Amino acid sequence: MARSLRPALLLLLLLLGSARPSGENRCVAAAEACTGDARCQRLRAEYVARCLGRAAAGGCPRARCRRALRRFFARAPPALSLALLFCPCAEPACAERRRQTFAPACALAPPGASPPPCLAPLDGCARSRVCRPRLLAFQAACAPVPGAPDGCPQEQAPGCRRAYAGLVGTAIAPNFVDNASARVAPWCACGASGNRREECEAFRGLFTRNRCLDSAIQAFDSGGLPALREQPGPYPGGERSVLQVGAGGGG
Template sequence: MARCLGPVLLLLLLLGSESSAGGNRCVDAAEACTADARCQRLRAEYVAQCLGPGGCPRARCRRALRHFFARGPPALTHALLFCPCSGPACAERRRQTFVPDCAFSGPGPAPPPCLAPLDACEHSPLCRPRLLAFQASCAPVPSAPDGCPRDQGPRCLRAYAGLVGTAVTPNYLDNMSARVAPWCDCRTSGNRHEECEAFRGLFTRNRCLDGAIKTFESGWTPILQDQLDLHRNPEQVSSAVGSLEGSSLLFILPVLALQALL
């Protein structure tokens, strides 16, 4: 079930902590990003936008998330997005990675109808080509043995990541499974119900997307260990805080309080 987390706890989830790693690959991914200057700078930017003291400026939060995936090292950004989990605590960390309360879920407790974000995406010169790319990159192919081309996985994951920060931003739906979808449903879609279900099915009934995520999980990239070794350098914490320069003191204080945990 989705939860609203306090800013300090959510920052801890985002930044990771060495003491809580214990085989949790989502923590490993967070620490690897912290160890890479570019990844950490871009992550600090979206944290500042999505968790700043001025509430949730959704447009700026989503723009910062798009920059993170467009400009960050793919091995590290994808590791944060697709880290494998075997328990609810890890899954909750993974679900909270991209600040769903601001970028994903919306103000209400229940998901809105999918037709609104779908229509917004269809009329957006930024979102529409990304959605089309996702459809093409993750589509089953009848001629493939299992329905999905062997070399399709990386393209599918890149296209999925490209949707984060758009009108149809997807995320994990809960902390008990690996189900993903935009924050919407089809209960009130009327005579467009079939269209709505087809859209949600791109995420909830997509075996090629599911297979691409599983393949990524099973081939956990070796670059993470190299980055984790670099993370032992305490100067990385200073750079993480420094990259938030310009934010208000009320926002930076919780980050400073986490230094001992990094």
């Protein structure tokens, strides 16, 4: 089996699966593995140029930045792209680099801006042929299962992680909230939601109160290697509301 893997995947297997010194940075290891794979590096260089490089200086090409981020997760080897997305950080500088990598200011808001009300990006997502099916797929894949340990059956975790990655490069892209846990949240707030406050909190709860998502991310953190078996899947659409999830926001 090992002989059929590309060199970059073998490198990732060694970096994430071997015993590591406590001070080793797994995000750096994941970046090195991506650099060693031509396709991963090309797609990564594309979104870096669109979102963080000269193309973003003096005027952010937001649509192009988001599209490049989506292309990275759609076309890069999942073992490498997910290792970059879910690599654990142990110090603030690493966490900030990780945040800027997948939720850069160009994709969401200019530097120094306050988080917008969640309802604006949520309404935009509901009207978008790109974002809507991805949010629906996330709701379905990461819906907690009553009675399951940690809210998420083991076989559900890979699909949950893939669906989460599918939201990167959209208006509702979530990201880690700190460098001390696996907690994530969309970059928005519910303080000015008026009579839609409950709807807004339900949307944030899809990420902040989702035991299935939490356990799926933590399982990747502790194992890493299951990513080698994860393959990208479609983002099915649907006619239901983006907030009709049943237990999807609970936990």
